Amino acid sequence: MGQTIAEKILSLHSSKQVYANELTVARVDLFMGQDGTSPLAIQAFQEMSGKKVFNPAKVHLIIDHSAPSPIEGVSALHKLMRDFSRETGIHLHDIGEGVCHQLIPESGQIGPGSLVIGADSHTCTYGALNAFSTGVGSTDLAAGLISGQMWLKIPETIKFTCHGQLPKGVYAKDLILKLIGEVTADGATYMACEYTGETIAALSMEARFTMANMAVEMGAKAGLMEADEKTYRWLSQFTGQKFTPVKADPDAVYAKELTYDTAHLVPQxxxxxxxxxxxxxxxxxxxxxxxxxxxxxxxxxxxxxxxxxxxxxxxxxxxxxxxxxxxxxxxxxxxxxxxxxxxxxxxxxxxxxxxxxxxxxxxxxxxxxxxxxxxxxxxxxxxxxxxxxxxxxxxxxxxxxxxxxxxxxxxxxxxxx
Amino acid sequence: MLLRGKAHIFGNDVNTDYIISGKYKFKTLDMNELAKHVMEDLDPDFYQKINPGDFIVAGSNFGCGSSREQAPLAVKYANISAVLAQSFARLFYRNAINTGLPAVECDTANIATGDELEVDLTKGEITNRTKGIIIPVKPLPPVMIKILNDGGLAAHFRKHGGFNF
Incomplete structure (x- = not known):
């Protein structure tokens, strides 16, 4: 049976082939937490009697949500993150380095076919790199730091095919807002989105991140795209690592297939x-x-x-x-x-x-x-x-x-x- | 597990910023403090109105938005015994079960503010005692039942040393 991008990537990280609505405990390539979620994750790690992080090189904690700290309560939580990172040897990105969803793609550690779990809802951003990435809460992150794994239900997929070239003055942001307006805030709940078509192919990597980023605003678990030359060129700034791209099979089964003509789209x-x-x-x-x-x-x-x-x-x-x-x-x-x-x-x-x-x-x-x-x-x-x-x-x-x-x-x- | 309390009604698409605002959640890990601000932007006096054991009853897509686990925790520490909704956003749903707050999917159309409810999680049904009706509950996925029965994901890990489904 044919597989979607989500089914393929999650199969690659599981001990068996998996399909929509099945459950898997998957091996994760990279974990991320930010300063709104990591302190609770550190607390949960201790509550779980966590002794060490499964692989410190695969964990990034990022201080970006209240950076620099505006108030002493936040300062204490930032200190907790710094201390935990020092003790466990994981990567810490301190104030000024940037937003988590820019730093993780820039890390060079993820690319096509990767599985990334982040304690932030917009973790779906890396789908633009042909990676399956999704948000979880703090306790899930703590479980991941200990085990290197995450339990996931394999999502069904909605396929968005976008034909046409965006007119001048109209951007990826306008397109994704248009899609969200039509699909609504819970139209893709528990599902993955696959974006494809010549509109997507013509977008820069930066614009693709914008589209993937907002998948969660439809309730989606991931916002996925295929990899192409632009993907590899973008990644080559950060890594020499070779990734294996993941394409959906021609007979993959979708929950829904939606088609849009973007040539006449106006700013939204x-x-x-x-x-x-x-x-x-x-x-x-x-x-x-x-x-x-x-x-x-x-x-x-x-x-x-x-x-x-x-x-x-x-x-x-x-x-x-x-x-x-x-x-x-x-x-x-x-x-x-x-x-x-x-x-x-x-x-x-x-x-x-x-x-x-x-x-x-x-x-x-x-x-x-x-x-x-x-x-x-x-x-x-x-x-x-x-x-x-x-x-x-x-x-x-x-x-x-x-x-x-x-x-x-x-x-x-x-x-x- | 039998839960008893009164219903507090909310609408569709209650997002995690409404459940607990970002302006509070970044400051502290003191959930009793965060609980005082639960649902504040939708109802500034909500925390005062809660009697221990009460329920939040909502429409579709409850908990949409961010991954903040402070949302189910603030609800739990505000002495709400369960959230009943037509449907949940996936992050809130995971986080609620992981932290031991029952998130109950059911038809909430026949529940009004102040209705006396009995929620039987073992039997999978809700009795609306005010209206004299029984509402069936959509069962939790088996994995989540296991996590909830173990007392949340932290307790599950302590018990099994990792994921054990």
Whole structure:
């Protein structure tokens, strides 16, 4: 019987061939935790009488969600992570290195066919590399650190075939918002998504990460793509390791197959307070914006910063807008500096903050005031997400966010491209 | 296991930011402290309204969003004995069972705020004593029954030294 990408990768990591809805205890290639989930995992590790980590080289703990620490409670938890990492010999990525979902792909330790478990819901991001990666909670992570394994139900798969080339000024973020709006927030619960078609093939690796990242916003366990030359070229920056690509069989069985024509797609916006509350940018245009955020694990990559700089060069953001930029990693921050991208953004009025998650998760770095509107490149707009339940969050592509920062209201970016 | 308490009704797609906001969960491992803020953005007085043993009763996709285990823990430490929902997001579902909070999939349409419920996890049924009706429960997958019976995943590991299904 034919297999999907998810079934194949999970079979490769199990002692038998596995198919949708079966259960497996799989061998995991890499584990990741961040500062919102690792402290509880360390506590669970101790509760499980964990003595040592199964293979310290395969574990990364990343301080990115509240980095640098804004308050002493957080500082104590960060210290717990540093101490645990030192004692066990696992990798620790301290403040300033970047967002977990940028650092794990940059580690060079994962690629096509890998199985990655992370204590963060957006771990599905690495599906863009043809890896099966999914989020778990802290106790699951602790169990993984001890055993090197994870129990998983093999997910069914929804196949999204996207035909056509995205028009100018329309990006992967617009496409994934469109898909989420149609499939809805629980339309892919417990399932894997496979994205395929010429639209996906034409996307850069950075844009593919954006698509995979938001699979969980449909409830999905993973957001998978096939590997191609772009995948290998991207990976070659970080590793010489050869990976075996995993393709779905022609007779693989899907729960659902959806087809989209993307040639006429327009910029999309997710309105408060739901990620699946998606509309064309026109419908939200004119909404006043108090804060614009460019960054996060969804859209904080070099390509995103370049788009912003191109739109902003020699222009100033609107005087009523606070424009916050968080590059996704130190490597991206440095590359953007060398290219003059950071210079252009700062000259336009951007406040650049430490690479990390802060502005997205409401821990620090730009908590909005009551009644304010924020437009952000992030992946969630839940009420209170950014630290104030009386604020309103709109999600969009970097181009739409930056065009809106320029005009002070939600703006179709195509006039600025 | 027989659980008794009153129902507190919530809607569809209750996300983990609503269950426990990021602005609290990064600061502490003190779950009693986090419990005071459970569901705060949906109902600022919710914690005050809970009598020990009460139930959260919701629509579909309960617990969507982040992987934070603080969400089921905050619910558990707020003295909620189980969450009843039409369906759960997978991360919340795993985390609830791993931490020993029963997450019960069932038809919640005939439950209203204040209804007196009896949840029998062994028999797999809910009695709505206020309305005099019995609601069947969708059984947990066998793996999860094993984890829950062992007292959560940490206890399962202590008992078996690893995954043992």
């Amino acid at each position: 916006v997710a309105k408060p307070h739901r990620v699946d509350n998606v509309c064309p940018v026109d419908e939200a245009a004119g909404t006043p914006v108090n804060q614009a955020v460019l960054g996060t694990c969804t859209n904080g990559r070099l390509e995103d910063l370049r788009i912003a700089a191109q739109i902003l060069r020699h222009r100033k953001v609107h005087r009523d807008v606070r424009f916050i930029v968080a590059p996704a990693s130190r490597r991206i921050f440095l590359a953007a500096m060398q290219e003059g991208v950071i210079q252009a953004l700062v000259e336009s009025g951007a406040a650049v903050v430490t690479p990390g998650c802060g502005p997205c998760v409401g821990t620090h770095n730009g908590i909005p005031a009551d009644g304010e509107n924020v437009i952000s490149t992030a992946n969630r707009n839940f009420k209170g997400r950014m630290g104030n339940s009386k604020a309103f969050i709109y999600l969009a592509s970097p181009a739409t966010v930056v065009a809106s920062a320029l005009t002070g209201e939600i703006t179709d970016p195509r006039a600025y491209i």
